[in-house]
Amino acid sequence: MIRNQKTVLIVDDNDEDRQTYRRYLLQDRQYTYRILQAESANLGLELCKQVQPDVILLNFVLPDMSARGFIKQLQAQINSNNRLPVVILTSQQDEKMIVDGEGYDYLLKETIDAVGLRFVVHQLIEQTRLESELDIAKQFIQAALSESEKRFRLFADNLESIIWISSPDSSQNFYINKAYETIWHRSCGSLYNHPRSWIDAVHPDDYERVLAKLEQQKHGQITNTEFRIILPDGQERWIWDRAFPIKDETGTLNYYFGIAEDITEQKLAQEQIRHLTETLEQQVMERTSQLQTANNELEAFTYTISHDLRAPLRAMQGFAEALAEDYGQLLDEVGNEYISRIISSAQRLENLIQDLLSYSRLSRTDVYLQPISLDNLMFEVITQLDADLKAKNAQVIISAPLPVVLAHRNTLAQVIANLLTNAIKFIRVGEQPQVLIWAESKTPGWIRLWVRDNGIGIKGEHYKRIFRVFERLHGIERYPGTGVGLAIVRKGVERMGGRVGVESLPGQGSSFWIELKDGSK
Structure with a gap:
């Protein structure tokens, strides 16, 4: 159990x-x-x-x-x-x-x-437990009054909560268990001799509330009251008192049965939660302000890259291409090689800037999810990449039909395009790129899309590394690229509330997967 x-x-x-x-x-x-x-x-x-x-x-x-x-x-x-x-x-x-x-x-x-949720659930469980104890105690009292007061005392004196029985006007106490001495730090005998002496310990700020409770009891009402008491040593404690009228067969109010509990620790916990909540809200406000500042700086940086950096880069590339076209025949082989390297380097830098801008936009763009047909979107992406796929003589096999997922259309299109581009890039010389695409539901409510290639594979210790910005496992001369493509995949999938991963072995190809919520429900 x-x-x-x-x-x-x-x-x-x-x-x-x-x-x-x-x-x-x-x-x-x-x-x-x-x-x-x-x-x-x-x-x-x-x-x-x-x-x-x-x-x-x-x-x-x-x-x-x-x-x-x-x-x-x-x-x-x-x-x-x-x-x-x-x-x-x-x-x-x-x-x-x-x-x-x-x-x-x-x-x-x-x-x-x-x-907060667990705290309220705990309180309700505890309240139910106490009310259950109270119900048991009330039933036991009815039996004890007619059969055995001794049994009732044995039961009540072993409870941590105070059990009390008094007249409706509180002028006489019929019973008080030993928990009163533990909580109030006063003797039960003093309460029998002076039935209202317990009120002397009530905090001055709560005194009127307690008097109102006693007035309600005179009229046979159920009362539920929280108040503070001050112990002889000056310590303050919080009390939760519930009182219930006990009537005879004719409906005459005979006495009150009550239960009182020390809830100081709960009150301290509530105060701590309140303080933590206020602190957290302040931290969130500060963090939001910091993020806004960072976003503004990022916007400025993005503008600089888009305009101030790309303009001279394009000019450099254009002049180099013009130089090759107009004066290439006047240069020797080394000179033409230098021009070719300038053009190639400029193009790589242009691609890198474009990928960085795409990565930056993923962090700032509002992402609204809607049902997206993977079949339709996959067809569009493959059509867009048709020239690249033909240039590589790549074979793409899709296990149709593909399901519907909850996603942001443009973001998901970019993610799929990057996965396909990656799949045909890292291939051994002389081999035809082969890409297999399929989907499955491994977890209820989620769709996992797989993109498998026949490339060079990845060692297990590099699985996380390849999804970071600028992380490359191979030289740019052998496998060109910016080192940002898979980082865009990870960022895009996470913005859509999904997950990303890879399964691979060196020399045996790689199987990349993304997981998004099922959009068919």
Whole structure:
């Protein structure tokens, strides 16, 4: 049996949100979770017939009913009007509606993070546990009053929470367990002699709140109050007190049963989370400002490259070509070789600048994902590369049909073009480039596109290196290129929320793959 395992039901029509909450919970070190998911309220209700969740994460707006409707139907389904272990997930505009309506915990979807979600789930589990203890205690009291007060005392005195029984007006205490002495640092005897002496420890700023609670109890209301107390040594502690009216068969209010717990550590944790959140928000603002500055500098640098650097480069290349055409016959073989090298070097630098600009644009361009047919896009890319493929006498085999993925069209086209160009580049002399393209779904919801070549292969220790800018494994004379092509592939795939990788052995070709979300659903 798994220790501390809890069952959590996530009812949300947004699959991405459900998976996010699932991932947050599975990172929990305090509990292990059995996580059930439902994309609709009706499916969630069906799951509740099969298992009793410890916590239900419930989206406020569902396709088939509201959160309130779900709660009412579930209460009817389990034949109970008790408060359910539900945390409502809502957007900002729903916040006031929930606060003024049902008394359930809620989280704003826009601000949910792993720490906050787990903290609320922990609190709800703990609250449910305490309420369960409370229910057990209430049932036990009914039996103890008629059968054995001794058994009740044995049970209550072993609880860490304070169990108390008093008259509705708090003028008489019928029972208080030993936890009072541990938390209040005062004797139970003093409370029996002076029933309201516990109020003397209440923090002055919370005194009126406690008096309001006592006034409500006179009228038979259930109370739920948090307040601070000051111990004899001056230390402050936070208390969470719940009180429930106990009535006889005629409905007459006889006494109050309550449970009080020291929640100081929880309050400190809440304050720490609040402080960390504020610190994180400040860091995000500072980082955003830094990124904006960096982007502005990058824009200026890109402009310089595009205009100030490329213009003289093109002039140099143009003059060299004119020199070769008009005066080449006057130069000897060495002179013509020098001119050829100037033209070739200028072209390589032009290609490098173009690749760097493409790489830079990937970091700054807004990427909007939409369903893209790999069949159609592959045809377009191969058509664009037709001249290069024919020049290499390359054979490209596509295992059709290819599926639909979620991607940015222009970015994905550039990624595929770079993979194909790479596949026909690193080929042994005298061999015909052969490229095989296919797709598969190795992980549910994801499509993996493979591009396999018959090239020279790559050693395993270089797998990560080849996706970095300017990383080359071979000399430029043997295999021309800028060293940016695969870096563009990695950057482009990551901007589309995907992954990239390679499988290869020296001398046995390489199989590059990119993985993107399935666009058919």
